[in-house]
Amino acid sequence: MKVQINPIRTFQNLGKVSLLAGSIISLGLSGMAQAETFRIGITQNNVGVDSYQTTYEQAFEDAAEEADNVDVVVLDAGGDVARQISQVRNLIQQQVDVIIIWPTDGQAVVPAINGARNAGIPVVVTNSNIAEAGQPLIASFSGPNNIQQGAYAAEMMCNQLGGEGNIVQITGQPGYTTAIERQKGFEDRLPEVCPDVKILDTQPGDWNRAKAQRTMEDFLTRYDNIDGVYAADDNMGVGALNAAKSEDRAGEIIFIGATNFAVGYEAMARGEYHGSVYQSPAEDARNALNIAIAVAQGKEVDKMSYFDTPKITQENMDEFEKPVF
């Protein structure tokens, strides 16, 4: 067993050959194809791990089906950075027109994105952004504006409290960009709209309902005067609601979340939950595809192409479908 094959090397060489062959063919064909069909490849983070990503994939495929000028190559990295990097390399070899990437890791995918750029393929990042170093390399970021979502939550909290009160904050996983941004958006906006609302305490709930419930139990023991709870998503918000209900204090507290989940929607319908931000995975997917098509057509796109995530409260919830996740 002395023969050693370096699969990556071989792969790269194959890639170069096919790139070369591809460019010769496309040279020959250029000018022929007028009613252009674009090929767009997407490598997703981890489909199947939660309903958001599952719905996203479905919506993406549906939207691609409807648009008559795109063929899509849909891949999933299964949460594995190494697999995502090799998928990007694959898509480069397949000479797609645009690559959409839902980063498994905002830092580690940057070299792969650079590779795509060197091969002349623009990259659109979807849902969660990549590291600062990669920003000049991408055509656009398509996703929710988490800072805005936090700010919306602050405005709703302010409204519901009538301008004054004491609140506690339950944040997402420490270190997570989404968690940091939603906290920042909230904390920056709150004193602007409601200088008299005071944040008593902030603790992480790790996006976990059971953990948020436990944290809220401790808050309720510590403070006798909680008027509102801001949780970075409804999953944790409902955990906090559970805790308050078991202490019979839910009636005196305003609950605001920053991504509407089905459980939050239902609690809102029961009148127990007061506000959240509606983020549709289908809208997320359609926005990414549209931006990618625009990029493929050579149109100017915004570097930050946010899709709309409106406020949802008990008053306007009829306008929204119940979230699938």
Place this chain on the structure above:
Amino acid sequence: MLQFFGKHGISVAFVLCVVIFSLSTQKFLSTDNFLTVVMQASIIGTIALGVTFVVIGGNLDLSVGSLLSFATVLVVDLHDKVGPGTAILLMFVFTLLIGSINGYLIGYLRLNSLIVTLGMLSAIQGITLVYSGGKNVDISDQTNTWFAFFGREALFGVPVPAIIFIVLGIILQIVLLKTGFGRKIFAIGGNATASLFSGLRRNRLVFSTYLLSAFTTGCAALILGSRVMGSQNNVGEGYELLVLAGVILGGTSLLGGSGSIARTVIGVLILAMIQNGLLLLGFPYYTQWLVTWVVIIVAVWLDIAAKRGKLFSTY
């Protein structure tokens, strides 16, 4: 002095924690808060009861976190489909089935428990994701179901999760100390070869410890599912290490052969108390990790020091 700390170090640490927190904040020392702590400890604690048997028997179980996710998703999802009773029954059937796979591989095939249960940790997480398709599961009618009993109700003012935890703890403490089964577990963990020559059926005993840890994990899933009335796919992620921390803190030897249920209970309570107390004091979350680490290190140190009769090693 050292012997005393080695033997009762964990109880001393427990009392010390209570005193420090009580002096620092008047919210801490109240019946309500104490019950909250026991309730918060009950999920990890209930699992730790079963895992203590596994560890005394000389093995490890790292699959309990994933198994908790699996069992909770299963019981919550089935609740609306087949009713609470059947859901609980099916949950225990499948949870024990997975426990028996662990037990078979480790007890009968003699595979290394660390490797088997580490593999099982990912395998069960995978099964959970396939089963649920990645969706969170919820119980639709949360108020009118007797399933709420396990996590949300109280008997004589004591939350049911705390009762499950403590009663199960007392039963298993008696099993461990007063029955032949318990003594045999100590024997196989203490000296596997000697126990084999004494005619103990090691394979069957190891198998039963994994069945036991799967059972207590199932009980914890009942509490968790009922308390939250829903479940995420990764709800038990990281629990295996918290459970192990509680067991180690209770002085159970990772090499097997010694340990106690009562001390595991105290160990788990200390961990929960640190979390609760620091939050009541308004410390940022990361101090919990630091303090927890310090407490574990000191506890293990005292334990070792008592065994060798000195605080510091001479070689």
